Amino acid sequence: MSQSHPELSPPRALAPGALRIVPLGGLGEVGRNMAVLEIDGKLLLIDCGVLFPEENQPGVDLILPDFSHIADRLGDVVALVLTHGHEDHIGAVPFLLRLRPDIPLVGSTLTLALVEAKLKEHRLTPYTLAVREGQVERLGPFECEFVAVNHSIPDALAVAVRTAAGTVLHTGDFKMDQLPLDGRITDLRAFARLGEAGVDLFMVDSTNAEVPGFTTSEREIRPALERVFATAQRRIIVASFASHVHRVQQVLDAAAAHGRKVALVGRSMVRNMGVAADLGYLDVPRGVLVDLRDVEDLPDERVVLMCTGSQGEPMAALSRMANRDHRIQVGTGDTVVLASSLIPGNENAVYRVINGLIRLGAEVVHSGNARVHVSGHASAGELLYVYNILRPRNVMPVHGEVRHLHANADLAVSTGVPRERVVIAEDGVVVDLRDGRAQIAGAVPCGYVYVDGSSVGSITDADLKDRRILGDEGFVSVFVVVDAATGKVVVGPEVHARGVAEEDAVFETIKPRIADALAQAASDGARDTHQLQQVVRRVVGRWAGTTLRRRPMIIPVVLEA
Known part of the structure; x- marks a missing residue:
């Protein structure tokens, strides 16, 4: 895109x-x-x-x-x-x-x-x-x-x-x-x-x-965080941007007030908060911050995990927790706070994470049901x-x-x-x-x-279109060997499909059509393998569109013998 x-034309010289x-x-x-x-x-x-x-x-x-x-x-x-x-x-x-x-x-x-x-x-x-x-x-x-x-x-x-x-x-x-x-x-x-x-x-x-x-003050978030910390029975997991120093400060202060320990989860979160603390922009209460490895030795009601992934990023810590692909296993009684608003375009990804966490038994607090972000x-x-x-x-x-x-x-x-x-x-x-x-x-x-x-910069919009087609429609490969002199099919056609959700037997009906189309093209003088591959692509594409109601990626391979 x-x-x-x-x-607009290119600008003139300044x-x-x-x-x-x-x-x-x-x-x-x-x-x-x-x-x-x-x-x-x-x-x-x-x-x-x-x-x-x-x-x-x-x-x-x-x-x-x-x-x-x-x-x-x-x-x-x-x-x-x-x-x-x-x-x-x-x-x-x-x-x-x-x-x-x-x-x-x-x-x-x-x-x-x-x-x-x-x-x-x-x-x-x-x-x-x-x-x-x-x-x-x-x-x-x-x-x-x-x-x-x-x-x-x-x-x-x-x-x-x-x-x-x-x-x-x-x-x-x-x-x-x-x-x-x-x-x-x-x-x-x-x-x-x-x-x-x-x-x-x-x-x-x-x-x-x-x-x-007017935009609400950051201080207005404190009551919502206080309610979470006062009522949570087990672990509290807070997700925010890895650079949101103010939000991390509020979580650290709330944890200190309620006798909990905080562990930072996610490389960028650990890196950025380390920088902020070293420079004095983050005031860490004594004894509150612990290493993630030490959390396992603490009772759940004393644990707070501060992590990345508030926008549903697939590889961020919270998304991996929701998918059970993280060392931290979210379960019944845990409270998860998404302390950020939705960036336009991220809505579906965020709601998938919320649904996944709720399915695992967690209570999820987010901007839609509490003032946890401004x-x-x-x-x-x-x-x-x-x-x-x-x-x-x-x-x-x-x-x-x-x-x-x-x-x-x-x-x-x-x-x-x-x-x-x-x-x-x-x-x-x-x-x-x-x-x-x-x-x-x-x-x-x-x-x-x-x-x-x-x-x-190597990936283009055309590449992304191909990926979307592969993801949505699957692909069909067709392998054919033709006689170099006559253009007659000597091997195949062999049809292989992935992601098309059809039995292999369905493709038997298209094989004679491919052979007939290649024979017709050969009789019309077509010998170049690229031309023959285009013939195969058109025949299979029309058939898939009318019979399967799909538009898969079609990969024809025509070899000469």
């Missing part, structure tokens, strides 16, 4: 003094966030994340931004600015650094620590520059000022990029929790100061633009506040599906931003900021890059 935008913005991910989808800013021949990258596959992408592990637009210009990249440490913003960094390992990474202390731990597994040692709110750094022709924003992970930053063409403010992911667990609020005073100076283009998080009002993104009320504070000259909604982008655009217009100054773009659509106006200037190719095991 890709954004082709046939109605005018001197103009700023070009090219989103390579995150617009029209929730994930693989990445933007390229260009001026005076230099590039600044903002975020480099992954998108997780859906059910119609079998075998795919991750989906990356399409780097082809910048592949031959990596030497012009002055830095990669990372707004925060979630996978949809940092997960593709190792794949970018494989192309140029010395791209400077700029971000907050926690964000860079999470990236460095990830890169260590890829045997990459990056060049990093740690920044904090209020800090200003000159990166080539870009002057970047970093602003504290509140999100569902500590140390998130917005970035104001000043250039000769104007100032761009990119929020990253943010909300306006007034009572955050770590006391670090979105710096609206800095937003107001930037607005007074003039924001020429506001690139703003759209995820919750359709949600009225969003990390600003709702419509918060976005209106920010628009009124900033009064931006141009707006470009980012981070969201198409419906989110349009809802965010409507909010901007309602606060007085002229409709013609609100740019709704998708991945690959080029936006130029020139003379104070942001306008679409064309489009560049921007497809999905699939990671499949050790393969990166």
Whole structure:
């Protein structure tokens, strides 16, 4: 799948003094966030994340931004600015650094620590520059000022990029929790100061633009967690994102209050929480955290397991528990808490996990029946506040599906931003900021890059279509040997089927038709084996469609004797 935008032509050469913005991910989808800013021949990258596959992408592990637009210009990249440490913003960094390992990474202390731990597994040692709110750094022709924003992970930053063409403010992911667990609020005073100076283009998080009002505070989750810990009879298993430091902190505190021990389950959970604790972002109560191996020696009523898999990821710990494919066996009396909301597209996978856990006898607490998660993104009320504070000259909604982008655009217009100054773009659509106006200037190719095991970019949409056909319809192979001189069938046809759910005897009726069709083709002068294979494919395809009401993958093999 890709954004082709046939109605848009490739952009013209960038005018001197103009700023070009090219989103390579995150617009029209929730994930693989990445933007390229260009001026005076230099590039600044903002975020480099992954998108997780859906059910119609079998075998795919991750989906990356399409780097082809910048592949031959990596030497012009002055830095990669990372707004925060979630996978949809940092997960593709190792794949970018494989192309140029010395791209400077700029971000907050926690964000860079999470990236460095990830890169260590890829045997990459990056060049990093740690920044904090209020800090200003000159990166080539870009002057970047970093602003504290509140999100569902500590140390998130917005970035104001000043250039000769104007100032761009990119929020990253943010909300306006007034009572955050770590006391670090979105710096609206800095937003107001930037607005007074003039924001020429506001690139703003759209995820919750359709949600009225204000996003609930993280502190509102505490009562639901307290009820779980007060009433649970056996083990408590909590699933969340591996980078959700705030949620892990709440679980640790609740466990300490109720005399339970916590074990972290899942490599990414152990790695990320280790980093957060070492840097002081996670306050671990004394004696609460134990190794998973020590849990077996504890009574069930004193055990809490903090694991990954809240989005139904097949290989994550919770999914494997639901499938009885994990060392931890979930059973009657266990309480499982899915402490996250559903990412669009993951609903079926999550409900499968919930059903599996309930079937095993567990009680499952999730966002559908209790307040065990709040969003990390600003709702419509918060976005209106920010628009009124900033009064931006141009707006470009980012981070969201198409419906989110349009809802965010409507909010901007309602606060007085002229409709013609609100740019709704998708991945690959080029936006130029020139003379104070942001306008679409064309489009560049921007497809999905699939990671499949050790393969990166080798799998195509056609390959995925073949996999879906194999999974849904099965396949039929036909083996035939023909006389090289006459074209007459001398061996076969032999028909073998898998996943078609029919007895082998059914295929006896098609064999004479294949032989007749090959004989007719031979009499018409066809001798090339490729032509004969196409004859076989057409005959079997028509027969399967009318007789079996199926469209299996057909693999004909015709050999000459």
